[in-house]
Amino acid sequence: MQINGGSVIAMVGKNCVAIASDLRLGNQALTVATNFEKVFPVTDRIYLGMAGLATDVLTLRERFRFRVNMYTIKEEREIEPETFAHLVSSTLYERRFGPYFIEPIIAGITSPAKGSKPFIAGADLIGCLNFAKDFVVVGTASDELFGIAEGLWEPDLEPEDLFETISQTFLNAVDRDAFSGWGAIVHIITPEKVITRKLQARMD
Amino acid sequence: MARRYDSRTTIFSPEGRLYQIEYAREAISHAGTVLGILAKDGVVLAAEKKVTGKLLDLSSAKEGGYGGSGEKIFLLNSNVIAGVAGITADANSLVNYARTAAQRHLFSYNEDIPVEQLAQRLCDLKQGYTQYGGLRPFGVSLLYAGYDVHYNFQLYHSDPSGNYSGWKATCIGANNGTAQSLLKQEYKDDITVEEAIGLAVRVMGKTMDSTTLGSEKLEFAVLTLDKTTKQPHAKIYKPAEIDALLSKHGLAKKEEDAEMRAV
Amino acid sequence: MECQVALTGKGYVLVAADTVAARSIVKMKHDEDKIKVLGSHLLMSYSGEPGDTVQFAEYIERNLRLHQIRYLQPLRPSPAAAWIRRQLADSLRSRSPYSVNLLVGGYDIATSEPHLYWVDYLGTLAHVPYAAQGYGSYFVLSLLDRYHNPEATLEEGIETLKRCIAEMEKRLIVGLGKFKVKIVDKDGAREIEL
Numbered sequence: 001m002q003i004n005g006g007s008v009i010a011m012v013g014k015n016c017v018a019i020a021s022d023l024r025l026g027n028q029a030l031t032v033a034t035n036f037e038k039v040f041p042v043t044d045r046i047y048l049g050m051a052g053l054a055t056d057v058l059t060l061r062e063r064f065r066f067r068v069n070m071y072t073i074k075e076e077r078e079i080e081p082e083t084f085a086h087l088v089s090s091t092l093y094e095r096r097f098g099p100y101f102i103e104p105i106i107a108g109i110t111s112p113a114k115g116s117k118p119f120i121a122g123a124d125l126i127g128c129l130n131f132a133k134d135f136v137v138v139g140t141a142s143d144e145l146f147g148i149a150e151g152l153w154e155p156d157l158e159p160e161d162l163f164e165t166i167s168q169t170f171l172n173a174v175d176r177d178a179f180s181g182w183g184a185i186v187h188i189i190t191p192e193k194v195i196t197r198k199l200q201a202r203m204d
Numbered sequence: 205m206a207r208r209y210d211s212r213t214t215i216f217s218p219e220g221r222l223y224q225i226e227y228a229r230e231a232i233s234h235a236g237t238v239l240g241i242l243a244k245d246g247v248v249l250a251a252e253k254k255v256t257g258k259l260l261d262l263s264s265a266k267e268g269g270y271g272g273s274g275e276k277i278f279l280l281n282s283n284v285i286a287g288v289a290g291i292t293a294d295a296n297s298l299v300n301y302a303r304t305a306a307q308r309h310l311f312s313y314n315e316d317i318p319v320e321q322l323a324q325r326l327c328d329l330k331q332g333y334t335q336y337g338g339l340r341p342f343g344v345s346l347l348y349a350g351y352d353v354h355y356n357f358q359l360y361h362s363d364p365s366g367n368y369s370g371w372k373a374t375c376i377g378a379n380n381g382t383a384q385s386l387l388k389q390e391y392k393d394d395i396t397v398e399e400a401i402g403l404a405v406r407v408m409g410k411t412m413d414s415t416t417l418g419s420e421k422l423e424f425a426v427l428t429l430d431k432t433t434k435q436p437h438a439k440i441y442k443p444a445e446i447d448a449l450l451s452k453h454g455l456a457k458k459e460e461d462a463e464m465r466a467v
Numbered sequence: 468m469e470c471q472v473a474l475t476g477k478g479y480v481l482v483a484a485d486t487v488a489a490r491s492i493v494k495m496k497h498d499e500d501k502i503k504v505l506g507s508h509l510l511m512s513y514s515g516e517p518g519d520t521v522q523f524a525e526y527i528e529r530n531l532r533l534h535q536i537r538y539l540q541p542l543r544p545s546p547a548a549a550w551i552r553r554q555l556a557d558s559l560r561s562r563s564p565y566s567v568n569l570l571v572g573g574y575d576i577a578t579s580e581p582h583l584y585w586v587d588y589l590g591t592l593a594h595v596p597y598a599a600q601g602y603g604s605y606f607v608l609s610l611l612d613r614y615h616n617p618e619a620t621l622e623e624g625i626e627t628l629k630r631c632i633a634e635m636e637k638r639l640i641v642g643l644g645k646f647k648v649k650i651v652d653k654d655g656a657r658e659i660e661l
Contacts, residue, residue, distance in 0.1 A: 003589075030608070033593035033595050036593060054589075055552075055559065055591045058592060059556050098560070
């Protein structure tokens with residue numbers, strides 16, 4: 001889990017969710033790339049973030065894209081966040097005794113038919129789901145993220161306030177972690193649109 | 205004589221023919237017409253639906269989904285759409301195979317499958333069914349309309365034998381001869397998508413048996429490049445959009461027809 | 468002690484690798500080519516477990532050649548890199564994984580862009596402007612942080628590459644001797660002399 005480094009966080013707001021990752025890809029203490037995003041769009045309204053072994057981040061992103069595309073094209077509708085969370089869980093548990101070394105975070109908004117409600121979930125590396133109501137954190141800076149999020153997060157934040165909260169939480173946490181950082185990317189998901197912003201961070 | 209060589213599996217007749225494949229082609233020539241037109245900035249597919257009727261439940265085609273009734277035009281991948289003519293059950297199985305093949309390519313190469321490669325994949329499968337014992341060939345011809353960076357917009361046709369070829373404009377199914385000669389007359393090399401849509405509607409109007417066109421007998425799709433993202437965008441028309449298109453080209457049902465139907 | 472360096476510039480990728488084939492403390496060979504030309508516009512340098520490296524590189528080389536024969540066009544750099552990554556990622560969880568680290572450089576004729584990918588034996592893939600593998604990377608990456616310019620002409624790129632090689636020669640405890648350098652640009656992949 002500490003080979004490549006990296007951290008991801010997701011937070012719930014009022015009718016919106018936010019998810020952020022850092023951009024570092026390391027090889028032990030050596031930084032190899034500073035453009036390695038760990039959050040991927042699953043549908044227009046669902047994002048998946050993964051922290052851990054980078055090769056598994058890439059493999060799983062490709063596996064989930066395959067499964068979700070086949071689901072979408074056959075069902076002729078987009079997958080619900082909760083359904084997707086269970087897809088993630090069962091895919092990880094399939095490798096119970098030789099796991100993918102990643103921890104996933106799912107952030108999304110349910111379909112209008114299901115009330116456009118915010119949804120976040122995290123899981124461990126074998127797919128034990130955690131349906132949090134406030135925030136979920138994973139990665140090498142997870143301890144720091146937990147502490148700061150516990151202090152800064154409050155319920156019913158509007159999209160712009162949620163952006164400020166998640167950004168401050170994330171930047172201050174990864175600054176204390178040698179394996180995460182080198183810039184960050186934040187996605188704010190609302191029922192209408194997704195706002196994506198790159199954050200300036202300490203580059204050391 | 206023929207009966208000795210075509211009753212069981214696909215084996216050569218003494219004249220060197222494969223009757224099962226010829227019969228499969230025959231099945232297709234009775235199917236609903238599908239035509240494709242390649243333009244410089246897109247590809248157009250139009251298809252005639254055969255399964256119609258007042259009692260047919262079309263609610264799923266009206267809203268949601270990708271549009272289309274799932275009878276003639278299918279989305280194979282984000283960069284390829286296909287029109288099918290022939291035995292619908294065989295077509296569904298091929299469409300599923302194509303979708304899986306496209307996703308497997310995306311999985312291995314992290315890029316959308318090139319259109320010709322996808323056509324080749326299906327043709328490998330179709331060819332296999334003309335050779336291995338105990339199987340009958342797929343009774344389906346397909347038109348593939350697609351985009352990739354190698355050859356930009358493309359239009360391919362594949363038949364039950366597993367042959368495929370690229371076209372500027374072509375037609376399969378019932379009355380394909382009439383349609384093809386019409387297309388040959390009217391096709392220009394620098395045709396735009398808008399002109400191609402008009403041409404497709406006009407040719408369909410002439411080849412279809414019914415005198416008036418309507419969304420219950422037509423399927424329509426266009427593949428273009430999204431202006432902002434430069435990514436291929438497949439649009440399969442919903443029934444209301446088809447009716448709007450037809451009235452724009454003056455081929456829609458007359459008002460009194462609608463009134464008569466209402467009564 | 469194997470080292471590879473690669474960098475992109477305006478319309479090209481330069482890939483350099485040492486030429487030493489060593490067993491234990493002995494240099495067995497001074498002219499080993501560790502950069503394979505995988506296609507008209509694709510290069511791959513490799514290092515790692517002796518035996519695995521050449522075996523894996525030839526496996527990739529022959530499969531990409533087969534692809535080109537079958538489909539009449541070579542894979543572009545991005546899909547080629549994705550496919551090579553998948554081979555390593557699958558190998559990692561097989562009974563006998565390859566331990567090979569790579570730098571994949573290519574020129575995309577469709578978009579007229581140079582691309583460089585850093586790939587390790589785990590199947591990690593990173594799209595980067597410059598990269599290095601081996602102990603040399605600890606010196607060379609910081610040099611490239613300072614001197615790399617994505618808009619650099621070929622002469623400037625070669626100048627930067629020479630700096631990198633000189634630094635490795637100076638700071639690594641064992642000299643690596645001559646480096647083999649290959650370039651890929653719109654005219655294709657070929658070897659050049661520094």
